[in-house]
Amino acid sequence: MVKRDANLLVLCALIVVLLGLGGAVSGGTYLSMFNLQSMATQVPEIGLLAIGVMLAMCAGSGGIDLSGIANANMAGVASGIFALSLFDAYQSPMLFTVTFAVGCMIVGLMGGILNGIIIARFGITPILGTLGTQMLFTGLAVVLSDGRSVTIGAPDPLYALGNGLIFGVPTSFLIFILIGIVLALVLRFTPYGLRLMLTGANPKAAIYSGFPSGRIITTTYAISGLLAGIAGVIIAARNVNVKWDYGTSYLLVAILIAVMAGVRPEGGYGRVVNVVLSAVVLQLLSSLLNFIGLSNFVRDLAWGALLLCFLAVARFDLINQVMVFRPSRRIPHATK
Amino acid sequence: MKNARHVLNTGLKVALVTTVMGVAGQAAWAQDGKTITTVVKISGIPWFDRMETGVDLYAQEHPEMNISQVGPATADSAQQLQIIQDLIAKGTDALAVVPMDPTILEGLLKRAMDRGTIVVTHEADNQVNTMADVEAFDNAEYGAALNARLAECMGQEGKWTTFVGSLGSRTHMQWVGAGEENASQYPGMELVDANNESFDDANGTYEKAKEVLRKHPDIKGFQTSAGNDVLGVGRAIEEAGLTGKVCLVGTGLPNPSAAYLDSGAITAIGFWDPQKAGMAMNEVARILLDGGEITDGMDLGVEGYNAVSVRQGAGEGKLVVGNGMVIVDKDTYKERLF
Numbered sequence: 001m002v003k004r005d006a007n008l009l010v011l012c013a014l015i016v017v018l019l020g021l022g023g024a025v026s027g028g029t030y031l032s033m034f035n036l037q038s039m040a041t042q043v044p045e046i047g048l049l050a051i052g053v054m055l056a057m058c059a060g061s062g063g064i065d066l067s068g069i070a071n072a073n074m075a076g077v078a079s080g081i082f083a084l085s086l087f088d089a090y091q092s093p094m095l096f097t098v099t100f101a102v103g104c105m106i107v108g109l110m111g112g113i114l115n116g117i118i119i120a121r122f123g124i125t126p127i128l129g130t131l132g133t134q135m136l137f138t139g140l141a142v143v144l145s146d147g148r149s150v151t152i153g154a155p156d157p158l159y160a161l162g163n164g165l166i167f168g169v170p171t172s173f174l175i176f177i178l179i180g181i182v183l184a185l186v187l188r189f190t191p192y193g194l195r196l197m198l199t200g201a202n203p204k205a206a207i208y209s210g211f212p213s214g215r216i217i218t219t220t221y222a223i224s225g226l227l228a229g230i231a232g233v234i235i236a237a238r239n240v241n242v243k244w245d246y247g248t249s250y251l252l253v254a255i256l257i258a259v260m261a262g263v264r265p266e267g268g269y270g271r272v273v274n275v276v277l278s279a280v281v282l283q284l285l286s287s288l289l290n291f292i293g294l295s296n297f298v299r300d301l302a303w304g305a306l307l308l309c310f311l312a313v314a315r316f317d318l319i320n321q322v323m324v325f326r327p328s329r330r331i332p333h334a335t336k
Numbered sequence: 337m338k339n340a341r342h343v344l345n346t347g348l349k350v351a352l353v354t355t356v357m358g359v360a361g362q363a364a365w366a367q368d369g370k371t372i373t374t375v376v377k378i379s380g381i382p383w384f385d386r387m388e389t390g391v392d393l394y395a396q397e398h399p400e401m402n403i404s405q406v407g408p409a410t411a412d413s414a415q416q417l418q419i420i421q422d423l424i425a426k427g428t429d430a431l432a433v434v435p436m437d438p439t440i441l442e443g444l445l446k447r448a449m450d451r452g453t454i455v456v457t458h459e460a461d462n463q464v465n466t467m468a469d470v471e472a473f474d475n476a477e478y479g480a481a482l483n484a485r486l487a488e489c490m491g492q493e494g495k496w497t498t499f500v501g502s503l504g505s506r507t508h509m510q511w512v513g514a515g516e517e518n519a520s521q522y523p524g525m526e527l528v529d530a531n532n533e534s535f536d537d538a539n540g541t542y543e544k545a546k547e548v549l550r551k552h553p554d555i556k557g558f559q560t561s562a563g564n565d566v567l568g569v570g571r572a573i574e575e576a577g578l579t580g581k582v583c584l585v586g587t588g589l590p591n592p593s594a595a596y597l598d599s600g601a602i603t604a605i606g607f608w609d610p611q612k613a614g615m616a617m618n619e620v621a622r623i624l625l626d627g628g629e630i631t632d633g634m635d636l637g638v639e640g641y642n643a644v645s646v647r648q649g650a651g652e653g654k655l656v657v658g659n660g661m662v663i664v665d666k667d668t669y670k671e672r673l674f
Contacts (some may be wrong), residue, residue, distance in 0.1 A: 029426060039425070044423060085503070111537075147504070238444075243437060245413070246412075248412045249408075249410045249412040249414060286422075287422045293406065
């Protein structure tokens with residue numbers, strides 16, 4: 001009955017190997033508290049976008065969200081301009097931070113709902129629909145900011161959000177993990193989670209079963225947008241400034257993380273815990289390569305090789321073959 | 337059987353990769369001296385390849401230190417940010433950064449300096465969180481120098497026009513502004529249709545230059561700003577059969593411009609040598625690492641930076657301005673071919 005999650009095992013093993021390797025080649029610096037914290041602060045923004053991509057993929061029918069980073073930037077820019085027009089970041093830091101963060105989430109959520117409506121109501125293919133909204137969001141951010149970066153500033157609460165530590169763990173990383181846990185529970189235990197996976201696994205059957213497919217898909221893209229909005233808050237908190245063209249490379253990296261996590265691109269299967277671990281693996285790997293001082297082109301190569309390895313693991317079911325495990329039924333199921 | 341072989345194969349490959357990484361890592365940690373790492377906007381393009389030759393040269397001159405250059409593979413400020421963050425965590429003593437986007441790096445560079453990392457920047461005179469920003473030249477002086485060369489070619493009279501990358505490009509506007517000011521001392525020079533936007537696109541510039549040539553058949557000179565402008569305008573001049581009759585002076589790089597310089601369609605190109613800028617940045621970083629100070633008139637030991645002018649920067653740091661401008665023509669460009 002129990003089928004081992006090959007991706008989970010490989011990801012865990014990779015984390016151990018990369019940490020060990022990093023410690024060995026750097027003489028321990030890689031494992032220093034400071035570097036671990038530094039790496040952890042880098043994970044959330046891309047990790048949140050990757051979870052968004054995962055949710056879109058799970059929804060099936062070629063689901064994908066290409067608008068993530070554009071949405072995050074738009075949220076940061078729009079909410080930043082709005083909050084700055086209301087409050088002075090340093091006079092009333094708490095009020096400013098809350099307004100900005102909530103604003104980001106609202107803008108992100110609205111962007112996500114727009115994606116959902118375009119895909120669910122108008123039946124546009126997700127890759128085209130979200131490509132369109134990606135350009136729309138980027139364009140809006142450019143227009144709102146005149147193409148310049150918007151200085152959010154570093155009021156204490158916001159600074160703490162992006163760079164602070166709680167019991168030695170970066171706040172932004174804790175937020176990321178918390179969001180991961182909540183989403184994992186939602187997918188595992190709520191009717192919405194089950195319906196999402198079933199809709200993704202077989203859209204036709206879902207419709208005949210009377211699932212409100214449109215609402216499920218819209219909700220899914222809305223959550224993805226909300227995550228992008230939260231990523232926007234974290235980006236602003238880390239960098240002091242937000243700009244429309246930040247993180248253009250994140251688009252493909254987020255998809256890479258999702259695929260490495262074993263999310264099925266055809267829909268119906270994906271685990272949040274894998275996406276979190278996958279984001280961590282990618283971070284460990286790129287930081288390791290930066291530590292060694294290898295060219296960044298090597299990093300692209302390593303990422304590509306890693307992706308191919310994971311595809312092979314999934315395709316040939318390597319882990320289960322190695323473990324000589326009896327094959328079990330392939331059922332779409334939502335798990336943590 | 338097949339599976340066993342598979343596992344063995346995989347095991348071998350993992351072992352191999354591990355060894356290679358291990359060896360590379362050992363090499364990187366072999367030296368014990370201070371580390372200065374130059375982080376460029378993007379690696380693998382001619383401009384920053386040229387800068388790397390300077391960084392390598394500086395590394396040879398200072399074998400006691402670990403000096404190297406890195407940069408993201410894609411032009412994305414987020415990627416540059418990650419590299420810098422990892423370098424700080426690694427314990428790099430000094431960073432020499434050419435920011436992709438100065439504003440995005442502000443937060444991180446501030447945290448780096450708080451932690452005791454030396455931060456030097458280049459091409460970012462608006463960077464607040466830096467100890468010293470090294471600029472190759474004074475923008476006004478550069479614009480005036482380009483225009484002086486143009487005026488010389490035009491015989492100080494006739495119609496002339498200017499091209500900028502975009503009206504929002506601060507440095508380009510400074511260059512043509514200084515050019516106009518320089519030209520105002522020659523009553524014979526008449527500026528027409530100034531500040532054409534090129535968007536650094538050689539084809540677009542070519543079309544625009546053709547329009548200008550049609551509208552003003554008697555035009556004598558072009559002063560351009562973005563790197564590809566000389567190529568577009570040069571092509572328009574050459575195709576109109578005006579080579580040698582119309583003067584063209586602008587910012588450009590020797591290698592791409594070589595053919596037009598040889599034919600005479602481009603009179604002269606101006607630029608700064610990223611090789612020298614890379615060396616100057618590293619020298620400033622070294623001086624700061626040793627606890628020294630950058631003072632006005634100081635000699636950084638790099639051509640074009642023999643008597644730098646030091647001013648107050650955008651933040652608490654200093655703005656270090658060299659005299660690194662290079663203007664070359666047909667006869668001299670081969671000395672600096674890159």
